[in-house]
Amino acid sequence: MYMQATMEDTLRIPAEFIRKGQSLNQRIDDLATEAFEGKYDTENRFVLVTYEHEPLGRGRIIHGDGAIYQKVRFKAILFVMQENEVIEGAISEVHDFGCFIRIGPVEALLHKSQIMDDHVDVNQGMRRIEGRQSGKELGIGDAVRSRIVSLSFNPADPKNSKIGLTCKQPGLGGLEWLNEER
Numbered sequence: 001m002y003m004q005a006t007m008e009d010t011l012r013i014p015a016e017f018i019r020k021g022q023s024l025n026q027r028i029d030d031l032a033t034e035a036f037e038g039k040y041d042t043e044n045r046f047v048l049v050t051y052e053h054e055p056l057g058r059g060r061i062i063h064g065d066g067a068i069y070q071k072v073r074f075k076a077i078l079f080v081m082q083e084n085e086v087i088e089g090a091i092s093e094v095h096d097f098g099c100f101i102r103i104g105p106v107e108a109l110l111h112k113s114q115i116m117d118d119h120v121d122v123n124q125g126m127r128r129i130e131g132r133q134s135g136k137e138l139g140i141g142d143a144v145r146s147r148i149v150s151l152s153f154n155p156a157d158p159k160n161s162k163i164g165l166t167c168k169q170p171g172l173g174g175l176e177w178l179n180e181e182r
Helices: 025-037 176-181
Strands: 002-013 046-061 070-077 084-096 098-103 106-111 118-123 128-131 136-137 145-153 163-167
Touching: 002 025, 002 046, 002 128, 025 046, 084 106, 084 136, 106 145, 145 176
Parallel strands: 106 163
Antiparallel strands: 002 070, 046 070, 084 098, 084 145, 098 106, 118 128, 128 136, 145 163
C-alpha cells in the first residue's frame, strides 16, 4: 500500500557542501534524497520519494566534526507492507525453488510449495511453473494475487529483505485462473 507521510530526521551536512553562493536548501534537498530514498524508515516503511524539505531551527556543529547536523521536516511517499496483507504483483523471475513477484518497489518470494495445491513442476527453459494435474501455468509477467506470510526487513540493505508469499487459499493465485473460476 502506498501512503504519504510528514517525517522529521536529522541530516549531516558535510563542510564541503557548504560553499559560498550555493543555497543550503538545495544542499538539504540533495542530501535528503541520498539519505532517505530507497531505504526503510524506523517503522519498516519503504521510502520511495522525499520532497518539500524544510530545515527546522538552527543546525548544530559537534566538536571534532566540521559538519552541520540539521533537523529537517519533509514529506515522503512510502510503500508499506504488513503480514497477512493480500497483494497483487507480477512474476519477475522463475527459479527451481519458485518465483519472485514484483510488488511495488520490492520483490517477494513465492516458493513452489506455496503456489497451488497441486504438485508443481518448474520448466526453466520456458521460465514457467506448471501444475501437474491441474494444468495451471504461471510465467514471467503473469499477474498473481497472494498473501504476505513473512516479513524480514533489512534496513542496512533493503534489496536483501526477505518477503514470503502464499497462494494456497481461496481467492489467491494467478489472476487468469481466478477469472476462469468465476
